[in-house]
Amino acid sequence: MHDISNILLISMALVGSIRVTAYYNEDLSRDLAKMLPFVLLGVFILDISFFSYAGAIETLKLMPSMWKQMIYYLGFIIMIEFVLRVITGILSPFRHKKEEKEKIISSMLSLVASSALF
Numbered sequence: 001m002h003d004i005s006n007i008l009l010i011s012m013a014l015v016g017s018i019r020v021t022a023y024y025n026e027d028l029s030r031d032l033a034k035m036l037p038f039v040l041l042g043v044f045i046l047d048i049s050f051f052s053y054a055g056a057i058e059t060l061k062l063m064p065s066m067w068k069q070m071i072y073y074l075g076f077i078i079m080i081e082f083v084l085r086v087i088t089g090i091l092s093p094f095r096h097k098k099e100e101k102e103k104i105i106s107s108m109l110s111l112v113a114s115s116a117l118f
Contacts, residue, residue, distance in 0.1 A: 004062050005069060012073040016080055023084045 014036065022029035063070075 004059055004066055007059065008066060008069055008073060012077060016077055019077065019081060020084065023088055 018029050018032050021032060
């Protein structure tokens with residue numbers, strides 16, 4: 001049976017990594033979130049002894065005793081989210097300017113390409 005603190009740590013690390021990738025590239029985080037259940041299913045299929053109903057029930061019974069650690073991890077995820085939002089808020093004006101320049105350049109290129117056809 002796996003230690004419940006390790007299970008909590010891994011699950012919060014996965015949630016945190018998906019949230020961080022969501023700020024970097026939304027499609028990447030969506031793909032990670034979609035792939036994770038299939039990876040876990042593959043692990044369970046390859047090693048059937050990895051999962052047992054008795055172990056799962058025992059783990060669920062231990063969850064209330066780990067409330068302090070769960071609050072700590074939840075606070076950490078909230079802190080990561082807050083920091084990422086602040087950084088995104090600071091950098092968003094620069095990002096929009098870059099996107100506007102790219103749109104202008106692409107429209108100019110399409111205009112030049114269409115005028116070259118005539």
